[in-house]
Structure formats: structure tokens, C-alpha cells
Amino acid sequence: MADVHFLAPRAKAKQLSRRAVLAGFGVVGLGALSACGKTTKMAASPPVDGELESKLNLYSWGDYDNPELIDAFKKKFDVLVQVDSYGSNEELVAKLSTTRGTSGYDVVVPTGSNIPQMLNHNLLQKLDMSLIPNFSNMDPNFTGQYFDPKNEYTICKAWGTTGYVYDTTAIKRDLTSWQDFIDTANNEASGTTALLEDPWEVTAIALATLGYSLNTEDKGQLDEARAVVIDKMAPNVKAYISNAATGMIQGSFTLLQSFNGDARQGLAEVSNPEDWKFVFPTPTANLWMDNWAIATGAPHPDSAHAFINQMISPETAVAQLDYIGYPIGTKGLAEQAKEADLGEQELIFPSQEVLDRLEPSIQTPADQIRTAILADAQARSGA
Incomplete structure (x- = not known):
């Protein structure tokens, strides 16, 4: 991946958007996957039984979730959330492929273009949609994507x-x-x-x-x-x-x-x-899309499903959009943003005519x- 040349001072670098570090595709990541091998056996996750574990390990882009929403999840479910961050899809892929199901991470946020290779190498586990009822609130524009046509492994987290x-x-x-x-x-x-x-x-x-x-x-x-x-x-x-x-x-x-x-x-x-x-x-x-997913070998699968379900809730959508600057793929979010009087809405929500040509x-x-x-x-x- 090419070096990133910041025009802002180094002290301001961490304020740049999550998209700022997406310079090119997967040379490092694909190398890690090749080392992993298609038939590598990954550690299985504990069975999903509906009983939330007391902890959740989130591995995502830096500052990519409204901290108030994470705190609200902690309080609602009495789950301790540990958040670690990476700076590229390559870093995420390398971590998951080299640890082979023992990374300790539960929820991860890969970009759509990386998902076919990740699935090919068993880095993500299937979602139990019965534990994510808020999936019914997702806009069809952002479901059924080429990288996961049946949304068996991923749900839109943000798009642009x-x-x-x-x-x-x-x-x-x-x-x-x-x-x-x-x-x-x-x-x-x-x-x-x-x-x-x-x-x-x-x-x-x-x-x-x-x-x-x-x-x-x-x-x-x-x-x-x-x-x-x-x-x-x-x-x-x-x-x-x-x-x-x-x-x-x-x-x-x-x-x-x-x-x-x-x-x-x-x-x-x-x-x-x-x-x-x-x-x-x-x-x-x-049309890029980042996605909620659960890592193979996730130690806290029930909490992971509950967290994803909470973060795609219509009740949290505007707060998440306002914080990260990108929509999260739920139905009616444009109307919610209008009611909340968010600025520059025409930049957040391209028309259907635009979406159809992307x-x-x-x-x-x-x-x-x-x-x-x-x-x-x-x-x-x-x-």
C-alpha cells in the first residue's frame, strides 16, 4: 500500500476520515491470505445460545463508532466492550489470517472488496440472523451485494x-x-x-x-x-x-x-x-461499503450478534451518521436526518438515480x- 502523505500536521493525522487510509487494494492482505491457505482449519466459535457473554472485543477502524452508542450498549446489556483499531484492511486480514481463529476478536469491519478473499480463507463466520432482527430495517440498496449476496456473513455498517x-x-x-x-x-x-x-x-x-x-x-x-x-x-x-x-x-x-x-x-x-x-x-x-462481520473463532458470539443488532437499530442511526459522517444503510435514514436537521444532507444521500449508476x-x-x-x-x- 502506498504511503499516505498528510497535508495536515502529524498531530492532526488521526482526525482524518476512515476512508483516508484506503490507498490501493490488498497486496499485503492477499499475501497474508496466501500464507494462511484456503483449507486452513480455524478455531470454532462457542455455540450461540442467546446468553450474552460479559465481554465483547471489537476490532475496527479508528474512531469509527459513536462512543456514546458503545457506552449505551455496555449499560443496556452489562457487557464490557474492548475496542482495538487498525488502519487498513490489510492489517485486519493479516491479524485474522495469522492467528487462525484465535485472535480473540469478535466483531470486525472489513470493506466489501476484501470480503470474497476473507470468506475464501474462512476468516469470517456465518451470522445467525435470528439474533439480528434489526436486519429487517436495512435498505435494499445496501443488502445482497456481490461479495455476500445472501448477507450470510456481513451487514452494511457504512457506505459512500x-x-x-x-x-x-x-x-x-x-x-x-x-x-x-x-x-x-x-x-x-x-x-x-x-x-x-x-x-x-x-x-x-x-x-x-x-x-x-x-x-x-x-x-x-x-x-x-x-x-x-x-x-x-x-x-x-x-x-x-x-x-x-x-x-x-x-x-x-x-x-x-x-x-x-x-x-x-x-x-x-x-x-x-x-x-x-x-x-x-x-x-x-x-460505491464502497464497510460491513459488520463476526470473526471466525469469536469468543463472544452472542454479545457480537447483540452488538451488531444494536448498532443497526433505527434508534441509533442518526447518532451514528452524525458522528462518522456516513450513512449506515438503514431504511428511512434520510428522513430521520432531515428531522434532525443535519447539515449538507445532499452530500450524505445521493439520489436513487446516482445510486443506480454506481x-x-x-x-x-x-x-x-x-x-x-x-x-x-x-x-x-x-x-
Whole structure:
């Protein structure tokens, strides 16, 4: 995984969003899985009997749950919750694969694109949906995903998409597409453009404009995308950053590729939010999803099921959304957010028209090509 170059001071680094560290896909993680082997025997979890254990071990992204909700779970069920954090899917996968069912963790939060490999190597155990009745409250847009079609192992924890944000005082025209993004980077925003430090996301801009699948493994198509990234974008890019909010706050950028929740964070912190506009670009973009899951060998399976059930409850949805900045996939959350008067709701909830055109990212061997494209682009940009 590429190093993350923070524009914010190191002391501020931990404030960057959970999405900030998703630079590329699974080289380390897949290596750990290969070492684990497909037929590795994992330790079995204790049987689920409905009697909550007195402890729960949560292994998740840093600061990715409203602490008040965790405290409420502790008090309601008299369960001690121990929270440990990781900084990448690779770190999570390495921990679970090397401990082979004895990590001691119960609930984990992998990203969807990592789940097929994790299931292939028996790192997650099946959920008992009879213990998660709140699953009935999940929005069908965020169930039945390609990585777990029957939701046997996972439930949406948070989701978002990718677009870009621009300064309307510097860029006077309306931008709507990825082609507009490239054209503007070559003109008004030359030298003040930022791309995400993420191989898949950067390559996706070019693939979208070329009319190809964002997950293509075709070398010819990826070569075409490389030419767009290296020749048409990289010369005009000032920096590759992980969180557009930091670039917006810094003040030297006018056009930034961004996850929607990070743009919302930036709008909340800049002095001139009315001058910025976020775009859900055509023709397509990523639909990423983080997921609740239970690790194979979880020592506290009943508490794990109860915790997941509590965290996807409609009663906790707005508090969780307000804290992490991304929706959690429950029905009617947009209406709840409106009643709660949360800011920048249009960034949190893209329209159904937008959702229908998004393409979830998938791990493939061609991600190594994408990683090389990003490295070459950074070298061309001098970033």
C-alpha cells in the first residue's frame, strides 16, 4: 500500500476520515491470505445460545463508532466492550489470517472488496440472523451485494461514494462529469488539482471517461486509462491526498477528487462553504461499503450478534451518521436526518438515480497495474 502523505500536521493525522487510509487494494492482505491457505482449519466459535457473554472485543477502524452508542450498549446489556483499531484492511486480514481463529476478536469491519478473499480463507463466520432482527430495517440498496449476496456473513455498517468538489469562485462553469474534471484540471484548475492517493479511484476517473468498467482487468483498456492519467491529469496535479477536507481547509486547491463524506467534512470546516460545490459525476463512480462481520473463532458470539443488532437499530442511526459522517444503510435514514436537521444532507444521500449508476470496487489481480499507474502519475506530477 502506498504511503499516505498528510497535508495536515502529524498531530492532526488521526482526525482524518476512515476512508483516508484506503490507498490501493490488498497486496499485503492477499499475501497474508496466501500464507494462511484456503483449507486452513480455524478455531470454532462457542455455540450461540442467546446468553450474552460479559465481554465483547471489537476490532475496527479508528474512531469509527459513536462512543456514546458503545457506552449505551455496555449499560443496556452489562457487557464490557474492548475496542482495538487498525488502519487498513490489510492489517485486519493479516491479524485474522495469522492467528487462525484465535485472535480473540469478535466483531470486525472489513470493506466489501476484501470480503470474497476473507470468506475464501474462512476468516469470517456465518451470522445467525435470528439474533439480528434489526436486519429487517436495512435498505435494499445496501443488502445482497456481490461479495455476500445472501448477507450470510456481513451487514452494511457504512457506505459512500466518490466524486469531486470544486471552488466556484475559481471555476465559474457547471461541472457534472469526470470528463469535466479532466478538462478543468487542464485549464482553470491546472496546478491546483488534487487526486486521491488511491490507485483504484484515480484509475477509475480515466476508465469512466473511456466508457469501460471501473473494475476492468483488460490490459488494453488499462493501458488507455494509463495514458489518460499520466498524460492528461498528472501534469496538472498539485498533490495526491487521502482526505479532500484537508485540502479544502488548506486553501491552495480549487478542484479535488473526494469521497462524499470527506467533502462534507470540508464544507463544515472551511470559512466559505457557499463557494464550494460537490459533484456526483457521470457516468459512474465507486460505491464502497464497510460491513459488520463476526470473526471466525469469536469468543463472544452472542454479545457480537447483540452488538451488531444494536448498532443497526433505527434508534441509533442518526447518532451514528452524525458522528462518522456516513450513512449506515438503514431504511428511512434520510428522513430521520432531515428531522434532525443535519447539515449538507445532499452530500450524505445521493439520489436513487446516482445510486443506480454506481459500480462497487472489486479486488482483482489487475489492481497491481492500477498501483503502478498511480506511482507513475505521482512521479509525473512530482508529488
